[in-house]
Amino acid sequence: IAAAKSAVPGAVTMEKVTDYKDATSYNNFYEFGTDKSDPAKNAHTLKTTPWTVEIEGLVKKPGKYSLEDLMKLSAQEERIYRLRCVEGWSMVIPWVGYSLSKLVEKVEPQGNAKFVEFISLADPKTMPFVGSRVLDWPYAEGLRMDEAMNPLTLLAFGMYGEVLPNQNGAPVRLVVPWKYGFKSAKSLVKIRFTDKEPQTAWNKAAANEYGFYSNVNPQVDHPRWSQATERRIGEDGLFAKKRKTLMFNGYEAQVAQLYAGMDLKKNF
Amino acid sequence: MAAGTAKRLSVAALLLHPAAKPVLFVAALLPFGWLFYGALTNQLGANPAEYLIRATGDWTLRFLCLTLAVTPLRVITGTPALARLRRMIGLFVYFYVVLHLLSYSWFDMGFDVADIAKDIAKRPFILVGFSGFLLLTPLAATSFNRAVKAMGARRWQALHKLVYVIAGLALLHFFWMRAGKHNFAEVAVYAAIIGVLLGWRLVQYARKKRVAAGAAQGALRPRKGSGQQAL
Numbered sequence: 001i002a003a004a005k006s007a008v009p010g011a012v013t014m015e016k017v018t019d020y021k022d023a024t025s026y027n028n029f030y031e032f033g034t035d036k037s038d039p040a041k042n043a044h045t046l047k048t049t050p051w052t053v054e055i056e057g058l059v060k061k062p063g064k065y066s067l068e069d070l071m072k073l074s075a076q077e078e079r080i081y082r083l084r085c086v087e088g089w090s091m092v093i094p095w096v097g098y099s100l101s102k103l104v105e106k107v108e109p110q111g112n113a114k115f116v117e118f119i120s121l122a123d124p125k126t127m128p129f130v131g132s133r134v135l136d137w138p139y140a141e142g143l144r145m146d147e148a149m150n151p152l153t154l155l156a157f158g159m160y161g162e163v164l165p166n167q168n169g170a171p172v173r174l175v176v177p178w179k180y181g182f183k184s185a186k187s188l189v190k191i192r193f194t195d196k197e198p199q200t201a202w203n204k205a206a207a208n209e210y211g212f213y214s215n216v217n218p219q220v221d222h223p224r225w226s227q228a229t230e231r232r233i234g235e236d237g238l239f240a241k242k243r244k245t246l247m248f249n250g251y252e253a254q255v256a257q258l259y260a261g262m263d264l265k266k267n268f
Numbered sequence: 269m270a271a272g273t274a275k276r277l278s279v280a281a282l283l284l285h286p287a288a289k290p291v292l293f294v295a296a297l298l299p300f301g302w303l304f305y306g307a308l309t310n311q312l313g314a315n316p317a318e319y320l321i322r323a324t325g326d327w328t329l330r331f332l333c334l335t336l337a338v339t340p341l342r343v344i345t346g347t348p349a350l351a352r353l354r355r356m357i358g359l360f361v362y363f364y365v366v367l368h369l370l371s372y373s374w375f376d377m378g379f380d381v382a383d384i385a386k387d388i389a390k391r392p393f394i395l396v397g398f399s400g401f402l403l404l405t406p407l408a409a410t411s412f413n414r415a416v417k418a419m420g421a422r423r424w425q426a427l428h429k430l431v432y433v434i435a436g437l438a439l440l441h442f443f444w445m446r447a448g449k450h451n452f453a454e455v456a457v458y459a460a461i462i463g464v465l466l467g468w469r470l471v472q473y474a475r476k477k478r479v480a481a482g483a484a485q486g487a488l489r490p491r492k493g494s495g496q497q498a499l
Contacts, residue, residue, distance in 0.1 A: 026314030034451045
């Protein structure tokens with residue numbers, strides 16, 4: 001996919017980009033298996049053409065958008081984001097896409113729309129683990145409207161200059177770089193505008209462990225492990241020291257104002 | 269019949285062969301060899317630290333299952349020669365659990381004691397695994413012949429029954445580690461194997477007890493042949 005470097009502040013980190021091989025073979029995509037290597041092995045069954053994304057709920061222009069129309073909706077940009085997984089590892093990935101806000105503006109949310117819900121494909125025929133009891137399918141995620149409108153929030157169609165590999169959430173996914181990776185729902189089929197905080201897949205599975213916000217925060221540990229440090233995948237091999245995790249994954253300057261006055265321990 | 273006997277004899281002969289132990293030793297080192305080579309040549313995937321920690325844990329469990337399988341296999345197939353190999357397999361459980369502990373404290377924690385203490389407070393399943401390791405240590409330490417003699421066979425055997433507790437702790441450690449993601453398929457496989465191996469022992473134990481009780485009853489009230497028949 002042809003894309004120009006993004007001009008959005010904070011959107012292009014200068015850190016060393018993770019090897020393509022690591023970024024495409026070490027994935028969490030539970031529809032294709034719970035092992036990190038499962039998605040790369042199993043996701044070839046995913047059919048990404050034709051693909052439509054349904055926009056519904058509290059918007060003036062609901063409807064089904066074909067992938068082609070979605071891709072043409074705004075100019076594609078390259079964004080090099082840090083990705084911090086809730087499990088304590090991280091990568092640096094060059095995504096291709098555009099700010100989700102472009103789509104939101106296009107479909108014109110109604111005044112009472114306060115949240116955006118993202119629903120992933122759940123096709124038991126092509127996704128072998130849909131039906132397993134690990135999560136309540138389909139995978140669902142959500143953002144507050146102001147989070148969805150932040151220019152860093154990306155609707156991604158590609159990475160490393162190519163279309164998204166299936167195991168990375170083809171053909172269209174969300175990328176929210178200041179939140180733990182699971183907030184960035186993959187293989188989107190529905191985007192719904194609501195007035196209530198949407199239920200999210202991991203929150204339903206373990207509400208005390210995965211909150212709605214799930215902002216990267218070294219001061220708020222996961223109940224079962226520390227979030228103070230992270231292992232950068234591919235960095236200096238086995239003996240590399242872990243890095244310190246940064247507040248909002250290093251995007252504090254761009255997003256901290258969204259949470260001004262909020263107790264981030266309570267709203268984890 | 270004759271063929272069966274011959275076959276059994278040849279299995280016994282293989283097990284008694286002077287090369288049997290060296291061959292087992294080398295075979296048991298193969299997983300370690302692969303992990304070492306894979307780490308050197310960077311073939312352990314995107315997160316080699318995690319790979320090593322998990323693989324050494326897996327191999328600990330596998331060797332633990334093998335150790336527990338020796339006695340049932342020996343009795344069921346009538347191959348006493350198997351007993352020769354049990355100690356070495358048991359020591360490999362210890363070898364892999366030491367590697368497991370070392371990988372965790374080194375590659376995950378960088379030998380930072382404060383970090384390890386904090387991690388254990390967050391993840392009690394590590395404590396369960398660690399107590400399994402602690403309990404296994406005296407078993408490994410008393411595995412040589414002189415220890416058996418010094419302790420006396422009875423006390424030695426009583427101590428080594430700890431392996432049943434260790435198996436339970438190892439399973440709990442694995443189950444708890446996977447519980448966060450409701451991911452129990454593999455845990456169930458190991459639980460089933462260990463359940464069968466320990467269940468077999470319970471059945472044997474109950475049967476022996478019943479026989480002993482029958483014999484005792486026979487001794488108290490001797491009836492013609494009844495005591496013998498119970499056996």
